[in-house]
Amino acid sequence: MQQLKDTHTLGERNRERLERIADVATRWIGSTASLAVHTLLFIVAFLLPLLHIVSFDKMLLVLTTIVSLEAIYLAIFIQMSVNKNSKDIEEIQEYVEEIQEDIEEIQEDVEEMQEDVEEIQEDVEEIQEDVEEIQEDVEELQEEMDDEPADDKLPSVTVQQPQPQNARDKIAQIQELIIRLQQEVELLKVDKS
Structure with a gap:
């Protein structure tokens, strides 16, 4: 089992090394230095055949073979780079789709919150x-x-005396309650803003 893991990691390391070589080779082939060397x-x-070091036919055979091999490896390296870039583009596309889904969810949440705010505003207006x-x-x-005659306001000294006082106390309590409610409504309006 451990040997299988070591082989897997060794295979991954070799693949990563080849990908780095392909990236470097592809970048170098497209550079000014590559143009100068070639x-x-x-x-x-x-010059070798002109200086009679090698025959012209032999030089052409070797040069053609080298150029063909170079073209084959260059095509492989380029295809590896294209495959790697395609994979990166697919991952980016997946991230973009996830972000779009998140944005749509956030937009739905905002719309729900707006509806809640409108309902609260309606409730505040009703209150x-x-x-x-x-x-x-x-x-x-x-x-x-206040319009009642003075005689009605002053109760006779009987059991009924506390009743008008209670009515006035109740009115005062209601007024205080209304004032508090108005203050709370104003606070709700300010919080809503």
Whole structure:
């Protein structure tokens, strides 16, 4: 089992090494240095027969073989680079699709939050209307109590004396409650903003 893992890691290391060599070779072949080296080699190859060091046919045979081998390896290296870039592009495309899905989910959440805010705003407006109605009712009650004749306001010294006081206390409590409700509505409006 361990030997299989070592073989697998050795195979991966060899593959990675070959990919690095392919990347370097592909980059070098497309460089100015490569152009200069190839030009110099071709000049030397054609000078060899002129200097009678090698026959012209032999030089052409060797040069053609070297150029053919170089073209084959260059095509392999280029294809390896293309395959690697295609794999990278596919991974990037998957990331982009995931990001788009996340954006769509966030957009849905924002829309839901907007709906919730609108509902809260409607509730606040309804509460404010209710508070205003209660305020109007309290004001009407206050006016009615103020309009009553003075004799009615002053109760006789009997058991009924606490009742008007209780009515006034209740009105005062209602007014305090309305004021607190109005303050809370204002706070809700400010928080909503």
